[in-house]
Amino acid sequence: MKKGSNVSLSVIKRLPKYYRYLEAINEKGIVRVSSKELSQITGLTASQIRQDLNHYGCFGQQGYGYNVRELMDELAKIIGVNKEYSMVIIGFGNIGHALYKYTGFKSLDYNTKAVFDKNNEELANEEVKVLSTDNLKEYLEENNIDIGIITTPKEGAQEICDILCEGGIKGIWNFAPVDLKTKNDVVIENVHLDESLFTLTYFINKPEDFTF
């Protein structure tokens, strides 16, 4: 198997988690960590962790474990957080506002270059200039944008997605409660808040299905 390809989605989804834990460990000044220690912190088995990291050639050393900083840097490269990304937000409602202000990205080179909304004139304020969605196509022709964040209602979200794909975007972070179809090999990651809340209510009603 080619390293880094054909890796299952569940492995890929765990990488940012490892990165987050390593960041916390690194902040505490800890230099090395064993897969057993990582297991205690993450709740995953040591063998699972070793297997996940081996996919990417991140091998710990027998009797030493992993060098925290090295593994963190390696994961940063794999996840791609060591790079700069230009982003646009389409839909400046509640979620759009929250993401625009979200401090979670501030330490990274993830830069929101522009914000678009159908009702841009009403939404404009002193803090942020909101552009009309009608100008999105033109904007993408003139600017090099990596990520499009869709926070519009489900109606019209596919149309926005199409414009983003045609406009040379690389990835879409979709918050609209709809599954979008991308073109030109544009990758997509969904945050479906309603589905997440429904998963919670499922478990509230069937706690026997929940893994504590």
Next chain:
Amino acid sequence: MKKGSNVSLSVIKRLPKYYRYLEAINEKGIVRVSSKELSQITGLTASQIRQDLNHYGCFGQQGYGYNVRELMDELAKIIGVNKEYSMVIIGFGNIGHALYKYTGFKSLDYNTKAVFDKNNEELANEEVKVLSTDNLKEYLEENNIDIGIITTPKEGAQEICDILCEGGIKGIWNFAPVDLKTKNDVVIENVHLDESLFTLTYFINKPEDFTF
């Protein structure tokens, strides 16, 4: 296998998706749907869909398929969206604000009863009364709350989680970028925005790992 128990997480995570699609189909006035048609809409295989629904005793009829309204109602019961839930939000920053105003729950009986924040006095406005987090414990003793939504920074999130668990909450919807430990069989569902964005940047850098 006991129906509805020991069902894998990936099956459970697909149920809200089925529900969303059925809602859309129902809105169009369509009365029946085959697993093949559901397959075309959802992108999942017909056999996968049948298998998922069979877990819960939702059997379609040979040659007829599923009655849309019936299957939707059945799924609503399984996911638990047919019930009323009382919720509190702890942390009234950007995400807390967005969730408070989120229209996605408005059609459901998911009611935000109170909002808490450490800096409650600064955050209070005419629209919403923000209570001090110091009063959360007391509030939970006096009110019957089902769901606690945590949108605080990672620091202090576990402490809030403990108060919620002790306060008789049934489930936690966690937006803090940390994995929380619950007590008393309280179930938890995480929305880790940073991990989601990192998954996107992973795929931007390794599109060969993405399933289009």
